Amino acid sequence: MQQLLFAYQLGPHFDLGEPIVLLESIGRLAARPYHWQKAHLILSAIRHRAQDDNVTLVKAPSYREFLASSAASFTVVNPTSFGYRKLVDSERFTVFPSRGFVTNEDRWASWMAPKSGKGFVFEDFYRDTRRRTGLLMNDAVPIGGAFNFDHENRLPAPKKVSSLPVAPPWQPTEDDIDAGVRRDLMRWQAEGKIQLSGKDGPRLFAVTRQEALAALTHFIAERLDLFGPYEDAGLEGDWAMSHSLLSVPLNFGLLDPLEVALAAEAAYHSGNARLSSVEGFIRQVIGWRDFVWHLYWHFGEDYTGLNFLSATAELPPSWKELDSTHVQANCVSHTIAKVSDRGWLHHIERLMILGNVAMQRGFNPRELNDWFISSFVDGTPWVMPVNVIGMSQFADGGMMSTKPYAGGGAYISKMTNYCGECPYNPKVRVGENACPVTAGYWAFLDRSEAELTGNFRMAQPMAAMRKMVDRQAIREQEKLRGTAL
Numbered sequence: 223m224q225q226l227l228f229a230y231q232l233g234p235h236f237d238l239g240e241p242i243v244l245l246e247s248i249g250r251l252a253a254r255p256y257h258w259q260k261a262h263l264i265l266s267a268i269r270h271r272a273q274d275d276n277v278t279l280v281k282a283p284s285y286r287e288f289l290a291s292s293a294a295s296f297t298v299v300n301p302t303s304f305g306y307r308k309l310v311d312s313e314r315f316t317v318f319p320s321r322g323f324v325t326n327e328d329r330w331a332s333w334m335a336p337k338s339g340k341g342f343v344f345e346d347f348y349r350d351t352r353r354r355t356g357l358l359m360n361d362a363v364p365i366g367g368a369f370n371f372d373h374e375n376r377l378p379a380p381k382k383v384s385s386l387p388v389a390p391p392w393q394p395t396e397d398d399i400d401a402g403v404r405r406d407l408m409r410w411q412a413e414g415k416i417q418l419s420g421k422d423g424p425r426l427f428a429v430t431r432q433e434a435l436a437a438l439t440h441f442i443a444e445r446l447d448l449f450g451p452y453e454d455a456g457l458e459g460d461w462a463m464s465h466s467l468l469s470v471p472l473n474f475g476l477l478d479p480l481e482v483a484l485a486a487e488a489a490y491h492s493g494n495a496r497l498s499s500v501e502g503f504i505r506q507v508i509g510w511r512d513f514v515w516h517l518y519w520h521f522g523e524d525y526t527g528l529n530f531l532s533a534t535a536e537l538p539p540s541w542k543e544l545d546s547t548h549v550q551a552n553c554v555s556h557t558i559a560k561v562s563d564r565g566w567l568h569h570i571e572r573l574m575i576l577g578n579v580a581m582q583r584g585f586n587p588r589e590l591n592d593w594f595i596s597s598f599v600d601g602t603p604w605v606m607p608v609n610v611i612g613m614s615q616f617a618d619g620g621m622m623s624t625k626p627y628a629g630g631g632a633y634i635s636k637m638t639n640y641c642g643e644c645p646y647n648p649k650v651r652v653g654e655n656a657c658p659v660t661a662g663y664w665a666f667l668d669r670s671e672a673e674l675t676g677n678f679r680m681a682q683p684m685a686a687m688r689k690m691v692d693r694q695a696i697r698e699q700e701k702l703r704g705t706a707l
């Protein structure tokens with residue numbers, strides 16, 4: 223038998239020990255307008271893996287057409303999306319349990335069982351995983367006496383600097399395969415076979431096992447120690463801050479999340495990184511990543527269609543075309559430019575700038591979800607819905623989080639340096655220099671009053687909004703401003 227390997231299963235832990243068939247499908251790239259650098263990473267990762275002795279690369283318009291052209295049977299590691307799981311749901315496939323996460327489906331099911339599918343809390347799942355893996359544990363007791371050091375990990379961006387005092391991230395050296403990928407992408411785009419968005423640029427992320435290990439080693443040795451304190455901060459001039467940039471190799475399956483967490487834990491034990499940073503990082507890798515994965519299956523295929531807040535606005539051209547030259551709001555203008563430059567933003571820029579603004583302006587959640595998948599180099603079908611529909615848009619009405627992640631300009635002003643260069647003032651909500659994020663926050667509460675009344679965590683901001691004397695003025699001003707910032 224041969225193993226059919228999907229593009230998100232490229233690491234050794236997905237290898238079932240049989241000859242491998244790997245598909246390069248131009249049809250997949252044509253299915254949506256991918257960011258240049260995302261399309262490059264996908265092709266480069268596949269073509270690099272195809273160099274291995276036991277791998278045969280097949281070029282086909284799509285998986286379905288490839289399967290129709292052959293009668294072979296395959297083994298397969300259960301793939302990572304509803305679409306691919308339907309594809310392998312046939313007698314031709316021997317399907318092995320999914321890999322690439324710390325907790326398997328059985329563990330999730332037994333953790334979830336007593337909750338009857340409701341009332342589950344992330345922190346509870348994370349602690350369960352810590353206990354079960356023994357990561358940062360002394361028997362049953364968490365090292366440092368607590369599971370959570372978030373209070374040490376909320377520093378605002380340092381003042382009067384343009385970047386964090388930390389080593390730059392690891393960067394790969396492009397090779398002949400990358401040159402071939404770039405040539406093919408340019409040709410296919412010129413021939414109208416695919417549509418690409420954003421800018422081409424030097425490859426920034428790991429696409430082979432060897433590169434992924436180099437990126438991991440560099441992050442653990444040089445950058446992890448400062449991960450925690452500035453986890454929630456942002457600087458206009460520092461695109462990577464002290465983040466790991468490991469989501470791409472993790473999502474390609476080139477790194478196993480447990481090996482990543484063990485490497486971070488070892489850095490704590492050797493005195494190379496502080497506990498709050500190591501715990502904060504491990505929380506992301508074994509906690510949030512697995513939680514989002516399991517919820518993708520738990521919430522089901524229709525989840526991306528939810529629209530609790532009835533948000534119907536179309537994404538503006540500056541987002542669709544990744545061209546923010548005419549956007550005045552400094553935070554939005556620079557984050558869109560960063561997406562265009564690299565197809566990547568760190569978490570707080572995704573959540574508290576773009577996600578927050580999208581919810582305030584009432585962008586259609588499904589369209590936004592598609593935009594994130596197309597535009598972000600680490601975007602996959604499984605990772606996006608819970609992060610976008612749930613965490614950032616509250617379109618699921620609270621299945622994922624208890625309240626919307628909505629905030630005004632004060633939060634951005636406190637945690638980042640974007641406001642300094644902005645023509646707007648984060649403290650002002652009505653008038654010419656009114657900050658669209660601050661005014662947008664109040665306009666959002668005003669517009670969503672019916673849906674959010676009854677959410678006890680929103681009671682206080684709702685009460686403040688109802689007392690505001692300029693409620694009507696904000697409403698009119700933000701209606702005029704629309705989605706143009």
Ligand SMILES: Cc1cc2nc3c(=O)[nH]c(=O)nc-3n(C[C@H](O)[C@H](O)[C@H](O)COP(=O)(O)OP(=O)(O)OC[C@H]3O[C@@H](n4cnc5c(N)ncnc54)[C@H](O)[C@@H]3O)c2cc1C
Pocket residue numbers: 464465466467468469470472473503506507510511514567568569570572573577594598600601602605606609610613614
């Ligand atoms: C609106 C929105 C869209 C997002 N889109 C993606 C996406 O397309 N792909 C993606 O992998 N993550 C996504 N995330 C989660 C998170 O922002 C990214 O994983 C992170 O920014 C990637 O950068 P990093 O590797 O430097 O992460 P670090 O900050 O160094 O964190 C370490 C790792 O933790 C994992 N992680 C942390 N938070 C999450 C999370 N919420 N969901 C899943 N994994 C998490 C990632 O694997 C990440 O590499 C999104 C979050 C939001 C709010």
Ligand code: SF4
Pocket residue numbers: 551552553554630631632634635640641642644645646647648657658659660
């Ligand atoms: S003032 Fe408002 S629009 Fe300008 S950068 Fe700050 S939060 Fe963004």
